[in-house]
Amino acid sequence: MFLKPLNNNVPIHYFCGHSLGLQPEITRLKINAELEKWALYGVEGHFESPDPWFSYHHTVKKGLAELCGAKESEVNANGSLTSNIHNLFASFYNPTKEKYKILTEDIGFSSDNFAMQTQVQFHGYQIEDAIVFLEHNENYCFDTDYIIEQIEKHKNELSIIWLSVVNFLSGQVLNLELISNCAAKYNIKVGVDLAHAIGNIPLKLHTWGVDFAVWCSYKYLNAGPGATGGYFVHEKNFPQSKIEEQLATHNSQLTTILGGWWGHKEETRFQTGISFDPVNNADAWLHSNANVLSLSALRASLEIFLSEDIHLLSAKSKKQTIYAFDKFRQSNKIKILTPEKQAGNMISIQVLNQDKSLVTKLKEQNILVDWREPGIMRFSFCPLYNEENEWKHFIDLLNEML
Numbered sequence: 001m002f003l004k005p006l007n008n009n010v011p012i013h014y015f016c017g018h019s020l021g022l023q024p025e026i027t028r029l030k031i032n033a034e035l036e037k038w039a040l041y042g043v044e045g046h047f048e049s050p051d052p053w054f055s056y057h058h059t060v061k062k063g064l065a066e067l068c069g070a071k072e073s074e075v076n077a078n079g080s081l082t083s084n085i086h087n088l089f090a091s092f093y094n095p096t097k098e099k100y101k102i103l104t105e106d107i108g109f110s111s112d113n114f115a116m117q118t119q120v121q122f123h124g125y126q127i128e129d130a131i132v133f134l135e136h137n138e139n140y141c142f143d144t145d146y147i148i149e150q151i152e153k154h155k156n157e158l159s160i161i162w163l164s165v166v167n168f169l170s171g172q173v174l175n176l177e178l179i180s181n182c183a184a185k186y187n188i189k190v191g192v193d194l195a196h197a198i199g200n201i202p203l204k205l206h207t208w209g210v211d212f213a214v215w216c217s218y219k220y221l222n223a224g225p226g227a228t229g230g231y232f233v234h235e236k237n238f239p240q241s242k243i244e245e246q247l248a249t250h251n252s253q254l255t256t257i258l259g260g261w262w263g264h265k266e267e268t269r270f271q272t273g274i275s276f277d278p279v280n281n282a283d284a285w286l287h288s289n290a291n292v293l294s295l296s297a298l299r300a301s302l303e304i305f306l307s308e309d310i311h312l313l314s315a316k317s318k319k320q321t322i323y324a325f326d327k328f329r330q331s332n333k334i335k336i337l338t339p340e341k342q343a344g345n346m347i348s349i350q351v352l353n354q355d356k357s358l359v360t361k362l363k364e365q366n367i368l369v370d371w372r373e374p375g376i377m378r379f380s381f382c383p384l385y386n387e388e389n390e391w392k393h394f395i396d397l398l399n400e401m402l
């Protein structure tokens, strides 16, 4: 179902789905179908072709909603992860004199960090003052109790919380439900990065009451390098939302949205000289018309996810990661960073007295994993294309090599 890279004509054991997911076999067909439409219809492909491009972005909602645990009206795909952070912060980071701070991890992904730094600067604050950093423990993780403690401690100053649901370095899965519930008590917005979470673990963003989320689609979503990203906005934050939740928690303030034509109501989208009138759902945050070639690749992957059950996939991966935890616990050459009870598909270990050449040695054995300093090896079991036997072979081999 997926195309595995070859090493000397032999398919590689690929454990880097947390970085770039593999290509589904049907992706080429889906992209080719759109190229064909472009050739046959030209500009008329927007309205006259089967599956017209004008409404193409609607076709990814079902799959994305299922993976996020959201309503279809709460998700869409457009832009990139980082540009979507800025897009949604424009709506949800509304600092006031008292509440202007952002709570985030001290080891956030670089792009997230840069986004947080420049957001506070954009609003006229100093980074050292306006960003409250959660301090990681010796395993590059954050205890849930500690996170809650910090929210309580800074509750009167925090405007927004920005966290990665699955940490890119340690693979730790945060307890988003608890965090979100705690933040809601103090009217603090919660935004999350799902880069390493979507397609990896089951999510319930709607039920957990998360305000918004963003992701990229090239990791567990297998939509190809630089694929169009996606985002979630909870319905309580829709432009004209009148639901009780909004009245209770947001004083029914209307949310500011940076407008673009694809976020505007379809009936008048092409008119000039009129005011921005956003669609009353998450589409309001769309700026531009869909990158159809990229979304066709995303559709290919989402079709596969829709034919599976994310809970079953997750259970399959859990079984495999337990095998790895059991093996590594016996080794005094490895420090396991990922907390076993808070793990998804990816495991991170710190390898003592080894350097990056270990990755090369594994590659000589036809195994692909990745490496981050200081001495951290990351690998993931992606149940859509990784087999139990190849995973066990890799874990056993790594243990032996060390």
Ligand SMILES: Cc1ncc(COP(=O)(O)O)c(C=O)c1O
Pocket: 080, 081, 082, 083, 109, 111, 112, 164, 168, 193, 195, 196, 216, 229
């Ligand atoms: C956690 C995290 N945040 C942000 C990014 C940046 O994503 P993009 O280049 O799609 O904006 C990545 C990319 O790998 C990531 O893993």
